[in-house]
Amino acid sequence: MKPVAEADLHTYIDGALSEGARAEIEAWLASHPEDAERLRAYAEQNALLRSLFNPVLDEPVPPALLAVRPHAWRRYAVAAVIFAIGIALGWMVRGMFITPQLLPVSLARLAATAHAVYSPEVRHPVEVTAAEEEHLVRWLSRRLGTTLKAPKLSPLGYELVGGRLLSGPQGAVAHFMYQDARGQRLTLYVSRQRGEPRDTAFRFSQEDRVSVFYWVDGNFGYALSGEIRREQLLNVADVVYKQLNP
Amino acid sequence: MDRRLIIEHIPRLRRYARALVGDRYVADDLVQDTLERAWNKFYLWRPGSDLRAWLFTIMHNVFVNQARRRRYEIELAMDELPAVAVRATQGEQLELQDVDRVLRSLSAEQREVVLLVAVEQLTYEEVSGALDIPIGTVMSRLSRARERMRQLLGGQAVMPLKVVK
Numbered sequence: 001m002k003p004v005a006e007a008d009l010h011t012y013i014d015g016a017l018s019e020g021a022r023a024e025i026e027a028w029l030a031s032h033p034e035d036a037e038r039l040r041a042y043a044e045q046n047a048l049l050r051s052l053f054n055p056v057l058d059e060p061v062p063p064a065l066l067a068v069r070p071h072a073w074r075r076y077a078v079a080a081v082i083f084a085i086g087i088a089l090g091w092m093v094r095g096m097f098i099t100p101q102l103l104p105v106s107l108a109r110l111a112a113t114a115h116a117v118y119s120p121e122v123r124h125p126v127e128v129t130a131a132e133e134e135h136l137v138r139w140l141s142r143r144l145g146t147t148l149k150a151p152k153l154s155p156l157g158y159e160l161v162g163g164r165l166l167s168g169p170q171g172a173v174a175h176f177m178y179q180d181a182r183g184q185r186l187t188l189y190v191s192r193q194r195g196e197p198r199d200t201a202f203r204f205s206q207e208d209r210v211s212v213f214y215w216v217d218g219n220f221g222y223a224l225s226g227e228i229r230r231e232q233l234l235n236v237a238d239v240v241y242k243q244l245n246p
Numbered sequence: 247m248d249r250r251l252i253i254e255h256i257p258r259l260r261r262y263a264r265a266l267v268g269d270r271y272v273a274d275d276l277v278q279d280t281l282e283r284a285w286n287k288f289y290l291w292r293p294g295s296d297l298r299a300w301l302f303t304i305m306h307n308v309f310v311n312q313a314r315r316r317r318y319e320i321e322l323a324m325d326e327l328p329a330v331a332v333r334a335t336q337g338e339q340l341e342l343q344d345v346d347r348v349l350r351s352l353s354a355e356q357r358e359v360v361l362l363v364a365v366e367q368l369t370y371e372e373v374s375g376a377l378d379i380p381i382g383t384v385m386s387r388l389s390r391a392r393e394r395m396r397q398l399l400g401g402q403a404v405m406p407l408k409v410v411k
Contacts, residue, residue: 007385010392011370014363041396046364048345049265053365056261062274065256068281122274 004028009035013043062183063227064120083109087169106169108214111189111223112207114166114175119185119227126162126177136163140174144192146220150176151188151243156236158186170194186226186236193221202237204230213237217245252284255301258366262302265361266309268350276312280305299368302376306358348398356391359384 004025011017012025029036086106118125128136133150141148143165150160158178166173166189173191193216200216207225211233214223222244224237259280263273284304291300349357362373370388374381 006389010385010388014367014370016369038393038396041399042392045345045360045392045395045399048342049349049361049364052342052345053261053265053361056264057257059257059260061256061260065260065274065277065281066253068278068285122271122278 004035009039010042013039013046060182062122063185064122064183067120067227083113107189107191107193107216107221107223108203108205108212109207110168110173110191111187111214111225112205112210112212114173114189115185115187115210115212115225116208118164118175119177119187125185127164129162130160132162133160140165140172140190143172144174144190144220146192148174148190149244151240153178153186153236153239156239157181158236161185184226184228186224186228186233188240189221189223189225191221193219202234202241204234206230215241251297252281252288252301255298256281258298259301259305262361262366263305265349265365266354266357268346276305276309279308279312283308296372299372299376302362302366302368303378306377309354309358344399345395348395351398352391352394356387356394359387360391360395363388 008017008021008025012022017025029039083106086109128139130136137148137150140163150163153160157180159180161177161179163174163176166175168191170192173189176188176190178186178188197218198216199218202213202215205212205214209227210225211228211230212223212225213233214221216222222240224233224240226233226236256277259277260273263276263280264270267273267276280301284301287304291297349360352360358377359373362368362376363370368376370381370384374384377384
């Protein structure tokens with residue numbers, strides 16, 4: 001009997017042989033039990049490896065991976081330039097005809113950009129994690145010059161991931177991140193507002209894929225961002241507002 | 247260009263990355279880097295050719311470049327390696343743990359080949375294309391990897407005594 005090539009033995013278990021070649025190998029294996037045992041072990045390895053890793057296919061894909069887009073940095077760079085121009089224009093014409101009511105629009109945009117930049121982060125979504133929540137809140141409060149609170153959203157299924165300090169047009173910005181069991185993330189952006197203290201109603205803005213509810217309360221602007229449906233986000237925004245204004 | 251084309255491959259990319267690097271978060275980082283690169287090079291993909299094989303090629307390149315910088319390579323301490331033929335046959339869970347440990351003990355080169363063939367079920371030609379190595383190299387790595395796994399899993403030890411010849 002002609003010896004069978006090693007490669008053909010592997011091809012046999014990986015299942016890509018013609019009928020004739022199969023028969024030839026089976027004849028060989030019938031009279032070569034060592035090779036037969038070896039192939040049985042290899043076939044078992046295939047089966048074990050598949051049962052080890054196939055469950056990954058059933059896991060929900062992390063939103064961070066779904067959010068990867070072409071030329072992400074270019075989009076952010078373009079967005080940043082547009083903001084810079086907008087802010088510069090706003091500064092130049094302030095007091096001419098741009099009324100203070102227009103400012104919250106940029107609040108929504110800034111919040112949406114911060115959301116788009118940080119929420120897809122897999123390894124470094126926040127600077128300080130929820131494990132040090134007390135420290136986080138104290139730190140951000142000190143930097144914003146007020147007493148902040150990180151709203152508790154666990155009843156809605158969102159746990160605090162942590163937060164970070166950002167810079168905004170009015171200085172320090174507090175950025176809190178929440179996440180639900182599926183990895184869906186929401187961010188709360190809190191920044192000092194220019195001008196006289198005032199209150200506004202909830203406003204909604206759709207910035208690309210990011211939905212934002214924002215409002216001004218006294219000297220501070222709040223914006224809640226997420227890539228979820230408007231009604232769901234409103235529901236969360238409502239809870240956030242009530243917790244901050246008990 | 248259609249995002250869905252790439253998105254539908256994400257679960258399989260995650261499976262392969264997990265098998266390749268072991269750690270869940272490191273694996274998802276690898277997938278993320280692969281997707282970013284794939285998007286930025288999407289114009290290089292020839293419509294009609296196998297997108298999945300192309301994505302595996304990109305992941306391989308990212309993995310190799312990063313492994314060179316030691317980011318994805320999870321080194322196993324020597325004492326974690328299975329001693330020869332320590333097969334625990336109580337239950338499938340232990341068996342799976344053994345397989346995972348033995349898989350980690352292979353060189354990255356052998357691991358890639360064995361996973362692309364066994365788990366991703368690519369043909370040898372596709373593996374040769376994805377890893378950019380000759381088919382003879384695919385076969386020799388596959389053969390060595392399988393034999394090493396068999397030895398480490400103690401295939402010999404649990405085999406019935408040979409009575410033939």
